[in-house]
Amino acid sequence: MAAVPEELNITPEEYRELVKKERPAPPLWRNALCAFASGGAISLLGQAIQNGFIALGFKPEDASNPTVAVVILLASLLTGLGLFDRLARFAGAGMAVPVTGFANSVTSAALEFKKEGLVLGVGAKMFSLAGTVILFGVITAFVAGLISAIF
């Protein structure tokens, strides 16, 4: 809803052009490089943990479960220690895209709303960020299930 006073002598469209020119471009190359490197590093760590579980006797196809659990634990811990957001400032998608991002979204919400109690704070608001991901995952799987049932 635009409210443009006459003394400015400019239309919203013209102003939008001015804003576009002033807006700094994100450091695309630096961000891309950091995301690639940190995402790769987390995958490397995950692979090492997985190989570790296989060495402990897990079957290869079962080893991904405890691996995911360990990675989530580490991400939650980093979040609690106040380090995850500092690292993510540089790593960007490198920490958001792996399951570490999911763990961080749930943990940071739980931490933040702790002051409002375990029931109304932690419990109620824990999934305020991660809920979207779960919702659309479920919808996708439901549609996939329907399609496979029909065909």
Next chain:
Amino acid sequence: MSQKAGRQSVLLDPSPYLTSAAAVVGPMEGKGPLGEDFDLVYPDLRIKEKSFEAAERKMLQEACLLALKKQDLRLGDIDYFLAGDLLNQITVSGYSAAALGIPFFGLYGACSTLTLALSWGAMLVAGGFAQKVLAATSSHNCSAERQYRYPTEYGFQRPRQAQWTVTGAAAAVIGAAGEGPRITAATIGKVVDMGEKDAYGLGAAMAPAAASTLIRHFEDLQRRPDYYDLIVTGDLGQIGAALLRKLLARSGYCLEDNYNDCGLMIYNPELQDVGAGGSGCACSGVVVLGHLYRRMKEGELKRILVVSTGALHSPTTLGQGESIPGVAHAVALEI
């Protein structure tokens, strides 16, 4: 004889005095270029309180009590308490008003609260409705982030145009008599909305409001920018300040070297990761009532125009796809 001037301005005569001012800040602001000018620099963001919100309340109350102490005033000497902040239902101000026990005008102007409170307080005093008022405002990086954006430990990358909410509080006593810079005029801003929707680009959303208020101020009072030793906006940041210059130029007003923005003054962008600059009610609050107040009392600045700028959106309106309206109020200080 105080009177309305032009369409949106008032001339205050006799002009009320800013007899006392206090500014308290968090650690980052204390490490910035103006660190020496603040009355108190807190060591961390929680200061042993149970939440960020409680910490912000403590900061606001300490700023108020400091301002009173500097003039040996007691709470009972103040006629009205004018305050506002960024949190829902302005609870920092409301709860502080409860603690201070002074009749309360709760104000919301987002980051324009400083000049909203100063102009309103000055009008109350010049109009004979009060002898002394206490005007105050506060903001806190974590309480603001938590409310407007994301939980504070959420790992996301801030875009370059994003600004950093200042943690701090500022308070001033406005009196009918005394010593100090005088509030000689004020221009009350219209809310301006150019359709900006980027919640991380608030400087761009507020610049048109600042331009509108400044143009009206100059036209209502028949002044040019060079009337003032310094014109400061509240928190337009790097991008908003550049846009302001362009907007004013289109209407025939040129901002020279006597223009600056509190968001650019409070931090050192080379050393501190603050994006496009500082923001928040306390941004203009502490820069004006800490740093600029001192420079006026020392005689370095004789006439300044303070234009605090605010964005009047909420997470709800953003989520519903609305654009971000801005408002800016201007207050002229002369000594």
Next chain:
Amino acid sequence: MGSYLTAFLVGGLFCLIGQLLFDLTPFTPGHILSGFVVAGGILGGLGLYDRLIQFAGAGASLPISSFGNALVKGALSEASRHGLIGILTGMFELTSTGITAAILFAFLTALIFNPRG
């Protein structure tokens, strides 16, 4: 099941794509990560995601897209055995570890720590 090199490269690639989407599109992290999950689900439904996991190991199983794959696989495998109701009973079978771990560890972290800002 994948080598360190392929894990690094594929995992890095997923994140690179995510970063480009963050920087070049107006979508929020919530939008983009949901997109990853949906994409993972679609690839999973086509049987392609499992091959990616074979090739890249943790490089494909750690990104959030594998969550979509797991949901789809769970739903489809139960559906093939028990009909339509299988979609509902099987959906969270394979993702149970991740969700349970996230909830549990988030809760424990919240009990012990405080946010610092």
